[in-house]
Amino acid sequence: MKLGMEITVKQMYQIEENGHQMGFPRQLMMENAGASMVKNLVNQFGDLSSKKVLVFAGLGNNGGDALVVARHLAGHGSSVSVVLLGNPKDIKTVECRTNWQVLQKMKSVSIKTLEDASSMEPDIIIDGILGTGISGTIREPHASAIDLINHLSAYKVAVDVPSGLNPDTGETANKFVKADMTVTFHRMKRGIPKRIDLCGRIFVEKIGIPPEAEMGVL
Numbered sequence: 001m002k003l004g005m006e007i008t009v010k011q012m013y014q015i016e017e018n019g020h021q022m023g024f025p026r027q028l029m030m031e032n033a034g035a036s037m038v039k040n041l042v043n044q045f046g047d048l049s050s051k052k053v054l055v056f057a058g059l060g061n062n063g064g065d066a067l068v069v070a071r072h073l074a075g076h077g078s079s080v081s082v083v084l085l086g087n088p089k090d091i092k093t094v095e096c097r098t099n100w101q102v103l104q105k106m107k108s109v110s111i112k113t114l115e116d117a118s119s120m121e122p123d124i125i126i127d128g129i130l131g132t133g134i135s136g137t138i139r140e141p142h143a144s145a146i147d148l149i150n151h152l153s154a155y156k157v158a159v160d161v162p163s164g165l166n167p168d169t170g171e172t173a174n175k176f177v178k179a180d181m182t183v184t185f186h187r188m189k190r191g192i193p194k195r196i197d198l199c200g201r202i203f204v205e206k207i208g209i210p211p212e213a214e215m216g217v218l
């Protein structure tokens with residue numbers, strides 16, 4: 001067990017796949033990721049029941065994590081709004097879709113358009129737009145969502161990595177989120193410590209992946 005080692009995105013996907021093959025499903029990795037983020041928010045803010053939270057979710061598993069956070073925050077009594085950055089039918093993964101379907105049944109979480117969000121005044125923003133699956137120039141509506149996050153004054157929390165930051169190199173795309181806190185999962189990705197100016201307070205959270213999933217990878 002190589003403690004404290006920083007890993008690459010490629011290694012993360014290999015570890016994730018090994019864990020999944022061992023029978024620890026991605027869905028549970030996602031649930032643990034979202035729950036660990038909320039634990040850090042409770043540590044940061046104490047009582048979350050008076051907080052207005054605006055969640056931005058992409059259509060991949062970074063977005064899926066953010067949808068888990070939305071559900072948990074509703075349980076804490078926060079006033080939660082979710083902006084999905086695309087049409088639900090275009091959601092890319094079963095893990096993200098599963099969490100979207102649960103939110104559809106929850107009156108305690110309100111679904112907003114990017115338009116609605118531009119006139120909101122949240123206390124906390126969750127950036128679940130892009131994670132390790134980022135590639136190339138940021139397309140719409142993700143680019144406008146990143147601009148809006150940077151424009152709004154709230155406490156900004158990045159899921160796994162600030163959207164627009166390359167987790168391997170620390171390079172930024174044409175648009176990138178400047179976060180106050182970043183909660184990254186399983187292990188530190190190499191590019192994150194290079195940009196603490198964009199990540200803010202960084203927390204690395206284990207999400208239950210068996211250490212044996214790293215064999216042959218690290």
Ligand SMILES: NC(=O)C1=CN([C@@H]2O[C@H](COP(=O)(O)OP(=O)(O)OC[C@H]3O[C@@H](n4cnc5c(N)ncnc54)[C@H](O)[C@@H]3O)[C@@H](O)[C@H]2O)[C@@H](O)CC1
Pocket residue numbers: 012013015016026029030033058059060061062063064065092093129130131132133134135136137138139140142159160161185186207
């Ligand atoms: N690897 C792991 O073990 C785990 C990963 N999890 C989460 O999964 C994330 C990775 O999920 P994915 O692989 O689905 O990838 P992402 O969710 O990071 O991104 C993929 C989505 O972003 C879009 N996208 C990519 N580049 C874009 C661009 N330039 N402009 C606009 N859209 C763009 C893709 O079309 C796709 O919809 C991680 O960052 C983490 O948050 C967690 O669920 C926990 C487990």
Ligand SMILES: [K+]
Pocket residue numbers: 062127128129130131158159160161162163
């Ligand atoms: K993110």
